[in-house]
Amino acid sequence: MLALLTIALASRKIIDISLRPLTRIETTAEAIAAGDLSARLPDAKPNTEVGHLVTSLNQMLSRIEESFALRIASEDKLRRFVADASHELRTPLTAIRGFAELHRQGAVQGEAKTAELVQRIEKESIRMSTLVEDLLLLARLDQARELQRDPVDVKTLINEVVASAQAAKSTHPISVNHADGDVCILGDSQRIHQVIANLVANAQSHTPEGTAVNISVSQNEDGITISVTDNGPGLSEADQAKVFERFYRADPSRVRSGLDGSGLGLSIVDAVMGAHGGTVSVKSELGKGATFTLFFPTVEM
Incomplete structure (x- = not known):
């Protein structure tokens, strides 16, 4: 009876030891689920099935972390691009609106000054048109559309x-x-x-x-x-x-x-x-x- 009890206790101890890496996997999985993508599994003996599993999972986690980092960087870059594009478009629009308001209020008198005002409006509209054309070109290139090849x-x-x-x-x-x-x-x-x-x-x-x-x-x-x-x-x-x-x-x-x-x-x-x-x-x-x-x-x- 004592021998059976000893065997049972020893077996339980062996099972606990063998399951310890799985417990660590569970802990790491919970950390990742909570948002810690840098969490990794502790190293295990590489010549065991658990060791192979730990190595594969850590490689997978590294790739997932890199993918999320790239996605966040891409989203941040897109937000900055949209904000910059909006600012660049707003600048000539504000100038055109201001020049037009001056003309509407009669603040500019005389043929020479009126011609100068119109010229400024034209320059700002050309600037805005150029910006829009450049943005459209970049959008087409971003979509990897095939260029003419001659x-x-x-x-x-x-x-x-x-x-x-x-x-x-x-x-x-x-x-x-x-x-x-x-x-x-x-x-x-x-x-x-x-x-x-x-x-x-x-x-x-x-x-x-x-x-x-x-x-x-x-x-x-x-x-x-x-x-x-x-x-x-x-x-x-x-x-x-x-x-x-x-x-x-x-x-x-x-x-x-x-x-x-x-x-x-x-x-x-x-x-x-x-x-x-x-x-x-x-x-x-x-x-x-x-x-x-x-x-x-x-x-x-």
């Missing part, structure tokens, strides 16, 4: 960009270094034109008048590289890390000339390059200018 003559396209940029703003001399031979990209000509034009406009807008801008093109077996370089004030490391974010404004002490853009120019560059399977990067030092580099990987025509 052979694009890079030399011709860059020459067109330079001609347009100098016609719009002749304050910055622009030079071009073309690669030898024909240079072609398989992609959307209009979007690639926009990407290069945005980089040139960015250089013109954030550097003093007279600052030289250079566009250089090179190619090898890996792909085609297009760089836009200026010798302006440059960017800090903090600005370089965020410069492609939507509505991000670099250090306000940087030179700005003319009307501010929509704040989406470099974001569009990044999105268009992603849609082409390419990349955009920036290299800069304060006081030593900046270089934005586009890379289009080789694609069979």
Whole structure:
């Protein structure tokens, strides 16, 4: 009888020990259910079934935590984007409303002043229209819609960009270094034109008048590289890390000339390059200018 009792007690003890990891699993599950996604199961002997279960569950919990973190970050980014877009749209709308109110109240007299007021309203409406067009383009690119894919003559396209940029703003001399031979990209000509034009406009807008801008093109077996370089004030490391974010404004002490853009120019560059399977990067030092580099990987025509 004593032997049976001893066996029973020993068996119970063994069962309790073997079930201890399951009790820990239950405790961890309760912590996760309460919202603690960082909770993990304590390590168990890896050569046991419970040990294999603990390892698998901890891996699964890590992936769940990462997924939730990405979702929260995405939601926060979307909220900031909507708030910034609303603010950017509200600014020209408020200006247009104010100018219209001045005209309605008769505060502006004379043909010259009235013409100036109308011109201001027109500029603000153009700014708002540009912002809306940029937002729509980003929305289409976010939906991963297929871009038009045709052979694009890079030399011709860059020459067109330079001609347009100098016609719009002749304050910055622009030079071009073309690669030898024909240079072609398989992609959307209009979007690639926009990407290069945005980089040139960015250089013109954030550097003093007279600052030289250079566009250089090179190619090898890996792909085609297009760089836009200026010798302006440059960017800090903090600005370089965020410069492609939507509505991000670099250090306000940087030179700005003319009307501010929509704040989406470099974001569009990044999105268009992603849609082409390419990349955009920036290299800069304060006081030593900046270089934005586009890379289009080789694609069979």
